[in-house]
Amino acid sequence: MKKFKTTLKRPFAEALKTKIDIVIVDNESEDDDDKLLLANLAEISHKLYTKLGDPRKEFTISFTPAHAIAIRLFYTGWFDSAAIDYTTNRLRQIADGIHQQYQ
Numbered sequence: 001m002k003k004f005k006t007t008l009k010r011p012f013a014e015a016l017k018t019k020i021d022i023v024i025v026d027n028e029s030e031d032d033d034d035k036l037l038l039a040n041l042a043e044i045s046h047k048l049y050t051k052l053g054d055p056r057k058e059f060t061i062s063f064t065p066a067h068a069i070a071i072r073l074f075y076t077g078w079f080d081s082a083a084i085d086y087t088t089n090r091l092r093q094i095a096d097g098i099h100q101q102y103q
Helices: 010-026 032-052 065-078 086-102
Strands: 004-009 058-063
Touching: 004 010, 004 065, 004 086, 010 032, 010 058, 010 065, 010 086, 032 058, 032 065, 058 065, 065 086
Parallel strands: none
Antiparallel strands: 004 058
16 A cells, blocks of 8 residues: 655644644543554654644645544544534545545
8 A cells, every 4th residue: 555645734734733632632542443543643643743843834744554544534533524614624635535545
């Protein structure tokens, strides 16, 4: 499986990292599947943190297949997809792209 590559703008990356961090801190699941997903989300958060250390306004990022699937599961399971804003719309586009690449 190939890595999933996408371009992120800084405000979106910051918002996504914040939302992922909130889910990681607030979740106390005992389910192994949830723990695996949270571990992948923690790695994604760290990757975003590293990328955000660069002052560029836009950057390309690649995710392993496991990280990409974790982003999709985050969107479909924990993200408030009823909210209509830039972050939600952009995450939906990314989740759809992940679905297309790995179906």
